[in-house]
Structures are given as structure tokens and as C-alpha cells.
Amino acid sequence: MTKRKQSVNALELDTNMQIQKIDDPAFRWYSPLEQPFHIAGFGWLQDEQLYRRLPAKPEWQLPEAVNNLANCTAGGQIRFTTNAASLAVKVKLSGTANMYHMPATGQCGFDCYIGEPGEQHYVGTSRYDHTQTEYESVFYQNMERESRVITLNFPLYQGVEEVWVGIDPIGHIAAPATYTSNRxxxxxxxxxxxxxxxxxxxxxxxxxxxxxxxxxxxxxxxxxxxxxxxxxxxxxxxxxxxxxxxxxxxxxxxxxxxxxxxxxxxxxxxxxxxxxxxxxxxxxxxxxxxxxxxxxxxxxxxxxxxxxxxxxxxxxxxxxxxxxxxxxxxxxxxxxxxxxxxxxxxxxxxxxxxxxxxxxxxxxxxx
Structure with missing residues (x-):
């Protein structure tokens, strides 16, 4: 009889796949709801202060499923400029990752782009324990200190109750470039x-x-x-x-x-x-x-x-x-x-x- 093979845990064997622990005191945390951050993708955010894609109390009654799905934060973006050498997020989700055909990184993660409009370059994605609803994750650390335009994309298939942006204590936050049109x-x-x-x-x-x-x-x-x-x-x-x-x-x-x-x-x-x-x-x-x-x-x-x-x-x-x-x-x-x-x-x-x-x-x- 063939001996049963031992299960494989790639996270234990490959250090590149392991979740990085954050040295929390090394970061200062900011709410993106405050200036000079700009949040895009939520049409009613200014009035309701919710990461939600439709109004919480619309004049027209929403189908129940649509009302629920409106809490998924697909298309939301946090935009800002910073000279930070290190960048992280602290996130509180509405639920855990639970899809069989979509990675937790897409359903519940944030990802980060650096660059001016039209020249944005992907740099990293949230690494976290997908069984949890709260996490901290570093996008980059100890990079050369220079001004960078940052775009953080919200999760696609889960709600976000809170998110905080963390930078190293010496870094500064400034407003992003304005859109070519407000429409x-x-x-x-x-x-x-x-x-x-x-x-x-x-x-x-x-x-x-x-x-x-x-x-x-x-x-x-x-x-x-x-x-x-x-x-x-x-x-x-x-x-x-x-x-x-x-x-x-x-x-x-x-x-x-x-x-x-x-x-x-x-x-x-x-x-x-x-x-x-x-x-x-x-x-x-x-x-x-x-x-x-x-x-x-x-x-x-x-x-x-x-x-x-x-x-x-x-x-x-x-x-x-x-x-x-x-x-x-x-x-x-x-x-x-x-x-x-x-x-x-x-x-x-x-x-x-x-x-x-x-x-x-x-x-x-x-x-």
C-alpha cells in the first residue's frame, strides 16, 4: 500500500509568500477621509461618509441584493502624494474572503500603484490572513525618499468599514494631481x-x-x-x-x-x-x-x-x-x-x- 503523502504548506516553505509582520510604531496612521487625501469611486461619499457605491437612503427603493452589493467597494480609490519611504494600510472589512474562484487579494485586498496619471506602475498588494476581517499590510518599505503619486484600489467583493493609511514618521502627505475633468x-x-x-x-x-x-x-x-x-x-x-x-x-x-x-x-x-x-x-x-x-x-x-x-x-x-x-x-x-x-x-x-x-x-x- 502506498504511503500517504504529507500535505504541503507553501507559506512555510517559501519565505517570499509569507505574510510580513508590521512594526506598528514605525508608521503614522491617517484617515483617507481627511484632507489632503482624495477618495474616488463613491458617488455619495461626501454626504454620507460611507465607503458605499449607492446612496444609503435612496429616493428610489433598491432591490435587496443590489442594496447589499452596493457595500462592496469595487472601483474605490485613495489618491494622494507622499514622500514616504514606507507605506502600509490598516483595514477593517465587513466580512472574510469566501469565494472559490477569486483570490482573497482581489475580493478583500487593496493594491497600490505609483506614478502620475497615465504612467502608474503597480507595486504591491495586501498580504494578510484571509480568514480574518482585520489586517495590516505593507506595500513598500525603506524605499528612497522622494515624492510619489499613490493610488490605492479598494477591494472588489467585500465591504470596507475602516481603512487607514500608514507612512513612516518622517514622511508627509500632500494632495494628488487633479483630474483633467470633474465629470x-x-x-x-x-x-x-x-x-x-x-x-x-x-x-x-x-x-x-x-x-x-x-x-x-x-x-x-x-x-x-x-x-x-x-x-x-x-x-x-x-x-x-x-x-x-x-x-x-x-x-x-x-x-x-x-x-x-x-x-x-x-x-x-x-x-x-x-x-x-x-x-x-x-x-x-x-x-x-x-x-x-x-x-x-x-x-x-x-x-x-x-x-x-x-x-x-x-x-x-x-x-x-x-x-x-x-x-x-x-x-x-x-x-x-x-x-x-x-x-x-x-x-x-x-x-x-x-x-x-x-x-x-x-x-x-x-x-
């Missing part, structure tokens, strides 16, 4: 929009786009629940002076009929408040099983055709600021290799989505 890019959609299943927050496609287009992005993807309800259209239309609205929610429509019912009405409601703001409608990306399931592919083609026709009809009626983009091509060649489960993109898939959407958005966004 926000709104992206409404599904789990894919929310960031499932990126390995870390910065790899969700709205966050990738935010590094290429220097404007604030609001990630309004609601996992499994981007269904185009009119209540959401009303709430989104109340966001003042948006730069554009992206509608990427086909994947959560349980039928073609649901899409036919919701899409024209969603656009109509938004147009009542924002008659000339660009609207971009995107059909869903390619799924791995599209090749093998005839009905799945037929539904995809029917829905793409409907979305394209809706946009064309509105343009013929005089709405020249509405556009359609075929999501079938976003994952590119070997699309079936770009997801973790046949549906939700990996980092490769999200990068390809952003590559396809960057020129489209740059073309339609107001100057």
Missing part, C-alpha cells in the same frame, strides 16, 4: 463590471480604464444583479454632470425579453436628466460554452442584435450621442483562455477588455 464616468453592469474574478483590484477593467483616462470612474457593477431596473436608472441619473454612461448588463438578463423591456426604459429615464451625455451600450463578452451550446449562442446573437437596433433607432431619431460596441470581440483571440470559469475574466481577460474599450471611450468622452 465622472459611470459604468453600470454585472459581476464582470464589478471585477469578478480579478486577482487584485487594479485589474478590474474599470480600474484599468481609470489609469488610462484621467477622470473619476464609478464602478456600478452588481454581481448577478445588474438587471437594468428603472430604480437604478433613476438613481444613476441623479449623479451630477456625468461624463458618460456605459451600459454593460446584458449578461444578467435572464431572457432576451427582459433586455428588450429594460434597456429602452433605462436609456429613456437617464435621458430625461442628461439629454446629451454619451451613452455606450456594450453587448456581452464571449463565453467558453458559446461554441458548444447552440441556444446560448443564439440568445447572444439575438440580444446583440436588439441592442444594436435600439442604438441605431435612437440615433435615427436624433440622439447622436448614443453608441453601441460589440463585446464579442473584447476578449480577442483564444477568448476561451481569458476566464476563470468560462464566464468571468481573469486578469488577461480584463486587460483585453480594457484594451478594446480604451479607444472607444476616448473617442466619445467630452473634451
Amino acid at each position: 465622472k464616468v459611470l459604468i453600470y453592469g454585472t459581476s464582470i463590471t464589478q471585477g469578478g474574478c480579478a486577482t487584485r483590484p487594479g485589474m478590474a477593467y474599470p480600474n484599468i480604464l481609470s489609469r488610462r483616462i484621467h477622470q473619476e470612474f464609478l464602478n456600478l457593477g452588481f454581481s448577478g444583479n445588474g438587471k437594468g431596473e428603472p430604480e437604478l436608472a433613476h438613481i444613476l441619473s441623479e449623479i451630477p454632470d456625468p461624463a458618460c454612461l456605459v451600459l454593460d448588463y446584458e449578461a444578467n438578463c435572464v431572457s432576451t425579453e427582459q433586455l428588450q423591456k429594460t434597456l429602452p426604459e433605462f436609456i429613456r429615464i437617464f435621458r430625461e436628466k442628461h439629454a446629451e451625455i454619451p451613452i455606450l451600450v456594450i453587448s456581452r463578452i464571449t463565453y467558453a460554452k458559446d461554441k458548444f451550446e447552440a441556444q446560448l449562442m443564439q440568445d447572444k446573437m439575438d440580444r446583440k442584435q436588439f441592442q444594436m437596433q435600439t442604438v441605431n433607432q435612437l440615433r435615427e431619431l436624433g440622439d447622436v450621442n448614443i453608441y453601441f460596441h460589440d463585446g464579442s470581440d473584447l476578449l480577442g483571440e483564444n477568448a476561451h483562455e481569458c476566464t476563470v470559469d468560462g464566464v468571468h475574466p481573469t486578469d488577461l481577460g480584463f486587460m483585453r477588455m480594457a484594451d478594446g474599450l480604451t479607444p472607444v471611450l476616448k473617442k466619445i468622452l467630452p473634451e
Whole structure:
């Protein structure tokens, strides 16, 4: 009889994978809710002081699932400038990591970018015990002291109750560069929009786009629940002076009929408040099983055709600021290799989505 092999714990064997302990007295801690930090991605933060993607008490009643998912902090960013030689975060989450197909680093972690707008470079991700709801993590330590522009991306699939930014005692905090425009890019959609299943927050496609287009992005993807309800259209239309609205929610429509019912009405409601703001409608990306399931592919083609026709009809009626983009091509060649489960993109898939959407958005966004 073969002797049973001993289980392997890579964290014990590979020092590069071990969680680094923080020497807490070596850091001074700051709330990013205070000046001179800038927090992006939460449209109602100034009024409510909550890391939440929709208003806590909206005028229009939210579906229960959407109300819950709004507490996931996808798309949130902490922006600032510092000359700190060391940088860390202290985080209190609303819950633990619990997804089988998405790493805790993406669901519950922060990641860090250094650089001016358009030149941001990834430097590190939270390392922590994913069974816990509170953690401290160092992004970098003992680097040369010089001024750096920092962007910290919030977790994609968990709520954040508190976060503190830590720097070495000699370092200073200053305001980040201002956006090229104060108008926000709104992206409404599904789990894919929310960031499932990126390995870390910065790899969700709205966050990738935010590094290429220097404007604030609001990630309004609601996992499994981007269904185009009119209540959401009303709430989104109340966001003042948006730069554009992206509608990427086909994947959560349980039928073609649901899409036919919701899409024209969603656009109509938004147009009542924002008659000339660009609207971009995107059909869903390619799924791995599209090749093998005839009905799945037929539904995809029917829905793409409907979305394209809706946009064309509105343009013929005089709405020249509405556009359609075929999501079938976003994952590119070997699309079936770009997801973790046949549906939700990996980092490769999200990068390809952003590559396809960057020129489209740059073309339609107001100057």
C-alpha cells in the first residue's frame, strides 16, 4: 500500500509568500477621509461618509441584493502624494474572503500603484490572513525618499468599514494631481463590471480604464444583479454632470425579453436628466460554452442584435450621442483562455477588455 503523502504548506516553505509582520510604531496612521487625501469611486461619499457605491437612503427603493452589493467597494480609490519611504494600510472589512474562484487579494485586498496619471506602475498588494476581517499590510518599505503619486484600489467583493493609511514618521502627505475633468464616468453592469474574478483590484477593467483616462470612474457593477431596473436608472441619473454612461448588463438578463423591456426604459429615464451625455451600450463578452451550446449562442446573437437596433433607432431619431460596441470581440483571440470559469475574466481577460474599450471611450468622452 502506498504511503500517504504529507500535505504541503507553501507559506512555510517559501519565505517570499509569507505574510510580513508590521512594526506598528514605525508608521503614522491617517484617515483617507481627511484632507489632503482624495477618495474616488463613491458617488455619495461626501454626504454620507460611507465607503458605499449607492446612496444609503435612496429616493428610489433598491432591490435587496443590489442594496447589499452596493457595500462592496469595487472601483474605490485613495489618491494622494507622499514622500514616504514606507507605506502600509490598516483595514477593517465587513466580512472574510469566501469565494472559490477569486483570490482573497482581489475580493478583500487593496493594491497600490505609483506614478502620475497615465504612467502608474503597480507595486504591491495586501498580504494578510484571509480568514480574518482585520489586517495590516505593507506595500513598500525603506524605499528612497522622494515624492510619489499613490493610488490605492479598494477591494472588489467585500465591504470596507475602516481603512487607514500608514507612512513612516518622517514622511508627509500632500494632495494628488487633479483630474483633467470633474465629470465622472459611470459604468453600470454585472459581476464582470464589478471585477469578478480579478486577482487584485487594479485589474478590474474599470480600474484599468481609470489609469488610462484621467477622470473619476464609478464602478456600478452588481454581481448577478445588474438587471437594468428603472430604480437604478433613476438613481444613476441623479449623479451630477456625468461624463458618460456605459451600459454593460446584458449578461444578467435572464431572457432576451427582459433586455428588450429594460434597456429602452433605462436609456429613456437617464435621458430625461442628461439629454446629451454619451451613452455606450456594450453587448456581452464571449463565453467558453458559446461554441458548444447552440441556444446560448443564439440568445447572444439575438440580444446583440436588439441592442444594436435600439442604438441605431435612437440615433435615427436624433440622439447622436448614443453608441453601441460589440463585446464579442473584447476578449480577442483564444477568448476561451481569458476566464476563470468560462464566464468571468481573469486578469488577461480584463486587460483585453480594457484594451478594446480604451479607444472607444476616448473617442466619445467630452473634451
